[in-house]
Amino acid sequence: MNEVKLVKKAKKGDKEAFEQLLVLHKDQLYRTAFLYVRNREDALDVVQETAFRSYLAIKTLQEEKFFVTWLTKILIRCAYDSLKKRKNNVPLEKVTPILSKLDKRSDDVMDLADATNKLEQKYRDVIVLFHYHDLSIKEVALVLDLPENTVKTYLQRGRKQLRTILEGAGLNEGKSL
Structure with missing residues (x-):
């Protein structure tokens, strides 16, 4: 199914469509999170927090074609939040x-x-x-x-x-x- 159609369905509350979107972008999200937090467990936590926050805010997404950009912005904020909590980089x-x-x-x-x-x-x-x-x-x-x-x-x-x-x-x- 077309990504834009999935985003439209997810905005209407379709949990399965939202899950498919996350599965589609999971590798990219994980790699980006890992680049920020520098450890596997924290990267997975960042991706999970991103999924949670984005699920809560999906209805605020204005243009479906910018879903990945919007999701990445949320991921970066989550990564910085994680780094603030930890305050130190992984040795x-x-x-x-x-x-x-x-x-x-x-x-x-x-x-x-x-x-x-x-x-x-x-x-x-x-x-x-x-x-x-x-x-x-x-x-x-x-x-x-x-x-x-x-x-x-x-x-x-x-x-x-x-x-x-x-x-x-x-x-x-x-x-x-």
Whole structure:
């Protein structure tokens, strides 16, 4: 079924349609939550809280075509709420056992995720939404309530900062951002 039709049904109170929408986007939601909170359990909690809040607020969604953008905005707020409660990032020691089991490509992905986590918050938000969520500049601007030109500037500065972090750690050999 078309996503827009599912959103319309969910707005009318159809629980199954809402559940199908969440299932459709569960991987994307989890990946984004993990990038923010940096641990599996907290990421799952963020996704669950996002599902709860979005279910309560689905009737406030004005345009069905922006469902994913709207849902992502809720997820980011939930992730920040989770980080505020925790006030500390997950120590790398907790992630190390997982890293040892992964192949080289996965190590590179984890290194990139760690580097992304070191960015200033405003740059990290734009980088995550644009590169990890594959949102357009316009959609990123909608999610973050920023002008499009500001999003472009943050994207450029964030990439530069990310490149500097990766080069400083010796991880950007032959890679382009």
